[in-house]
Every structure is written in C-alpha cells, then in structure tokens.
Amino acid sequence: xxxxxxxxxLLLSSISTCAQKTVTIExxxxxxxxxxxxxxxxxxxxxxxxxxxxxxxxxxxxxxxFKLEINLSQSGFIRLQSKSLPKLYFFAEPGENIxxxxxxxxxxxxxxxxxxxxxxxxxxxxxxxxxxxxxxDEALFQATLSKSSKLNEVVNGIDEIIKxxxxxxxxxxxxxxxxxxxxxxxxxxxEQKAMAWIEGILLGYxxxxxxxIKEIKLSESxxxxxxxxLYKKYDPFNHRYFNTTTAFDNAHSKxxxxxxxxxxxxxxxxxxxxxxxxxxxxxxxxxxxxxFAPDEVQSNFIGNALLIASVFKPMDEITYARILQKYxxxxxxxxxxxxxxxxxxxxxxxxxxxxxxILQNNELLSFKTAENKLTVNxxxxxDTITRFQSIIKNCFKGTPVFVDFWASWCSPCLAEFRxxxxxxxxxxxxxxxxxxxxxxxxxxxxxxxxxxxxxxxDGYHYLANQQVKANAxxxxxxxxxxxxxxxxxxxxxxxxxxxxxxxxxxxxxxxRLK
Numbered sequence: 001x002x003x004x005x006x007x008x009x010l011l012l013s014s015i016s017t018c019a020q021k022t023v024t025i026e027x028x029x030x031x032x033x034x035x036x037x038x039x040x041x042x043x044x045x046x047x048x049x050x051x052x053x054x055x056x057x058x059x060x061x062x063x064x065x066f067k068l069e070i071n072l073s074q075s076g077f078i079r080l081q082s083k084s085l086p087k088l089y090f091f092a093e094p095g096e097n098i099x100x101x102x103x104x105x106x107x108x109x110x111x112x113x114x115x116x117x118x119x120x121x122x123x124x125x126x127x128x129x130x131x132x133x134x135x136x137d138e139a140l141f142q143a144t145l146s147k148s149s150k151l152n153e154v155v156n157g158i159d160e161i162i163k164x165x166x167x168x169x170x171x172x173x174x175x176x177x178x179x180x181x182x183x184x185x186x187x188x189x190x191e192q193k194a195m196a197w198i199e200g201i202l203l204g205y206x207x208x209x210x211x212x213i214k215e216i217k218l219s220e221s222x223x224x225x226x227x228x229x230l231y232k233k234y235d236p237f238n239h240r241y242f243n244t245t246t247a248f249d250n251a252h253s254k255x256x257x258x259x260x261x262x263x264x265x266x267x268x269x270x271x272x273x274x275x276x277x278x279x280x281x282x283x284x285x286x287x288x289x290x291x292f293a294p295d296e297v298q299s300n301f302i303g304n305a306l307l308i309a310s311v312f313k314p315m316d317e318i319t320y321a322r323i324l325q326k327y328x329x330x331x332x333x334x335x336x337x338x339x340x341x342x343x344x345x346x347x348x349x350x351x352x353x354x355x356x357x358i359l360q361n362n363e364l365l366s367f368k369t370a371e372n373k374l375t376v377n378x379x380x381x382x383d384t385i386t387r388f389q390s391i392i393k394n395c396f397k398g399t400p401v402f403v404d405f406w407a408s409w410c411s412p413c414l415a416e417f418r419x420x421x422x423x424x425x426x427x428x429x430x431x432x433x434x435x436x437x438x439x440x441x442x443x444x445x446x447x448x449x450x451x452x453x454x455x456x457x458d459g460y461h462y463l464a465n466q467q468v469k470a471n472a473x474x475x476x477x478x479x480x481x482x483x484x485x486x487x488x489x490x491x492x493x494x495x496x497x498x499x500x501x502x503x504x505x506x507x508x509x510x511x512r513l514k
Contacts, residue, residue, distance in 0.1 A: 023092050076243050144161065280309065312409070
C-alpha cells in the first residue's frame with residue numbers, strides 16, 4: 001500500500017494549476033466585534049464549495065474590519081463564515097474588489113450591503129430575493145404545484161416564478177450594477193434554485209410521501225411529464241449550471257429520478273461507485289446514485305464528495321487513498337485533483353497513527369476566551385462511556401449542566417453561537433455549567449478543536465464517539481438540540497429553547513431548576 005500511496009502523491013504533485021488572479025474582499029462591521037477569524041470557502045474551478053476552507057486565506061477581524069485576498073482562476077460563488085457574521089455567499093470574478101458593510105437596522109438586526117463591480121446581484125442574494133429564502137420559497141413552489149390539475153398551468157406558474165426573479169437580475173444588468181458574466185451566473189443560479197425545490201417535492205411524490213400526494217392535484221403521469229418538461233429547460237446536467245450552488249444536489253436528484261425510471265437518461269454500464277455507499281453515508285445519501293449521471297457530472301460530483309470527505313474524514317486513510325486512486329484513473333483531467341493533493345497528503349499520509357485515547361475520545365476539553373486556551377480536564381472513565389447522560393453524571397456532579405448538541409456541518413448550530421456570550425454570562429451567574437457535545441466524525445478532531453477557539457465557545461467540550469452518537473440519535477432527531485440537567489444529573493428539559501430566545505430561555509432554565 002505504501003508504494004501506491006507514494007505513486008498517488010507523485011501524480012498529484014505533478015499537476016499544475018491554472019492562471020489565477022487575486023480577488024480582494026474587504027468587510028466592515030460593528031467595531032465591538034474583534035479577534036474572530038473569517039473563514040473562506042472559495043470555488044473549485046468555479047464550482048461551489050461549501051465545506052473545504054482555504055486556511056491560507058483566513059483572516060482575523062480587527063477593530064470591526066477584515067481584508068482578504070484570495071486567488072481565483074474562474075468566476076464563481078464564494079462563501080464566508082464567522083461567528084458574528086450572517087451566513088452569506090456571493091458572486092466574484094477574478095481580479096475583482098468586493099466591499100461588504102455590515103450594519104444594524106432600526107430593529108437591531110445585522111444587515112449587509114455589497115459594493116463593487118457586481119454589487120447589484122450580490123445585494124439581491126444578500127436580501128434573499130433570488131429564490132434563496134428557505135423559509136418561503138419551498139412553500140411557494142409547493143403551492144404552485146398544488147394549485148391546479150392542469151399540467152400547462154403548473155408549468156406556466158413555475159416559469160412565471162423564475163421569470164419574476166430573473167427580471168430583477170436583468171434590471172441590474174441594464175443599470176450596469178452587474179457584469180454580463182454575473183448576469184449569466186445569477187440567472188443560472190435562480191433557475192437551479194427553483195429546480196432544487198421542485199425536485200425535492202416531486203421526489204417525495206414519487207417515493208410515495210402521503211402528505212405530498214394529498215396536496216398535488218396533478219396525476220402521476222402528469223407529474224412525470226412535468227419534471228421531464230422542466231429538465232428540457234433547466235437541466236442540471238447542462239454545463240452552464242455546473243457552477244451554481246445547488247449543482248451537486250440537483251445532479252443527485254436527477255440521477256435518482258433516472259434510476260426510478262421517471263426520467264430518461266444515462267444507464268450505467270457498471271456500478272462504479274456503488275461499493276462506496278457505506279464509506280460516504282455520513283456525508284452523502286447513496287453516492288452510487290450518481291452512476292446514472294454522465295461522466296462529466298460524475299467527475300464533478302465525486303470530486304466534491306472526496307473534498308468533503310477530506311474535511312469530515314468519514315473513512316480511514318487507506319480507504320480514502322483507494323477511492324482517490326480510482327477517481328484519478330477515471331477522471332485524470334479533473335480540476336479537483338490538484339486541491340485534493342494537499343488535503344490527501346496532509347490528512348491521510350501522515351505516518352503517525354492517531355492514539356487509541358483519541359480514537360476512543362476519552363478527553364473532556366474546556367475553553368476560556370480570556371486565556372484563549374484549550375485545557376484537557378481529568379475525566380476518568382470516558383473511554384467506556386456509551387451514553388451522553390453518563391458524561392453528566394461522571395464529570396459534573398453537584399452542578400446543573402446546559403448541553404448544546406452541534407456539528408460543524410450544521411449551519412443553524414453555528415448561527416446560534418452568536419447568541420451564546422450572553423448565555424454564558426447567565427449560566428455563570430447561576431452556577432450552571434455549559435457542555436458542548438459535537439456530533440462530528442471522529443477524524444474531524446483537530447478541526448473540531450480549532451473551531452472551539454475560533455467561535456470562542458467558553459465551557460466544556462466533548463467529541464462524541466460512535467456509541468454516544470448512536471445514543472443521542474435514539475433520543476432526538478436533528479440538531480441544534482439543547483438539554484438541561486439538574487445538579488443530580490437528572491434530565492429536566494429534553495428540548496430547551498435556543499440561545500437566540502434569550503430571556504425566554506433563561507426563564508425556562510430557572511423554572512426547570514426550581
């Protein structure tokens with residue numbers, strides 16, 4: 001195996017990168033925000049990347065400002081993330097200078113305003129006017145698919161929604177607040193956002209979701225014709241959609257519909273990726289479905305899957321190397337290979353094996369912002385723990401504990417961190433301990449430890465082992481999740497309010513601990 005690993009490293013190191021230009025991103029916000037890192041998720045050859053961060057481009061907020069310089073070879077969507085900033089993504093071209101101002105409105109809500117070459121389009125994204133508002137857009141398409149039993153009326157209704165939003169983009173272009181490149185990208189993005197909602201609803205229909213079947217008035221044959229009509233107009237396998245933020249999800253959905261026989265398409269000659277469903281199951285539902293996509297789509301999808309796996313590490317390095325070798329042989333021209341080289345060599349070719357103590361997760365950490373330091377706390381018996389309740393009883397005797405279940409891939413979890421400084425003050429004043437239990441994968445340990453300090457998560461921290469994760473999944477579905485235990489280790493609130501609830505949460509805690 002060592003010879004094969006060396007061969008992969010040699011191949012990866014020989015691949016050259018494309019010519020790149022610098023994109024400058026400057027941000028200004030409340031001056032009280034300081035010393036927080038801004039994480040950058042830049043596109044891979046223009047394709048959206050939501051999990052692999054370029055740590056070399058990471059910057060720290062100083063006096064309410066930050067400045068980033070990143071290299072891009074192709075236009076695409078960039079995502080930024082920091083504890084005090086709203087979740088955001090925006091369009092960027094190589095060589096562009098982008099300014100972002102964060103300001104609180106009269107209601108105290110943080111809003112952002114873009115300036116620069118493509119400010120008009122990026123402000124549409126920021127204000128959630130381009131079918132990127134998950135709270136309302138799914139309901140909008142659900143209502144459109146449910147309002148008529150006539151196929152042509154439903155198709156026209158969908159087209160009208162898309163046109164309504166792309167008209168806003170056309171207006172920006174006419175007003176010269178976006179470039180022609182940005183115009184094409186945002187139109188493609190809007191069309192695929194629409195398809196993402198529609199595919200999700202219709203997949204539920206074809207998988208016999210009773211609630212969806214009750215709502216839709218179209219016959220089953222009309223539903224089948226509907227998705228085929230839409231794919232002729234807005235096909236996610238079309239090259240012009242490869243750089244959209246939903247490209248990977250939409251390609252997976254279409255592949256699933258081909259497998260179900262709902263849509264005509266590529267029929268695989270071999271089950272090339274079927275053997276790896278188990279390896280990727282923690283990050284992708286049925287990797288093998290992508291066998292029903294054309295080769296170029298498979299190349300993008302599997303490359304992205306390997307990139308995500310390099311972050312969350314759901315498999316050992318030998319398995320990863322084997323899959324990566326197959327990927328390189330099958331798609332030697334993939335734009336992902338050069339980037340995967342760095343993550344593979346650093347994360348999977350390290351000679352030192354992870355210690356048994358780390359594999360068993362028998363460390364309880366604590367973090368203090370004032371000292372900016374992670375400390376390992378004595379926690380005898382953690383290596384034998386299979387239930388998170390035992391952590392409370394073993395490590396926090398005689399004091400109430402508020403527990404935050406989270407994971408690095410959970411955006412709502414990360415969004416709640418903005419409200420936790422006030423929660424920490426309340427808990428400290430009432431002699432209540434704070435415990436964060438991460439449901440990330442075991443191999444994510446070093447990145448997990450970095451996030452604790454990045455987000456200034458004062459309190460105690462535990463990275464759940466497989467048994468503890470299984471125990472948690474039996475008790476509740478979905479995160480973020482918050483629980484409260486009394487001083488005797490008894491669970492007194494299994495579904496506490498979120499930190500953003502502020503005073504309502506504090507009252508709930510006091511009431512439960514009376």
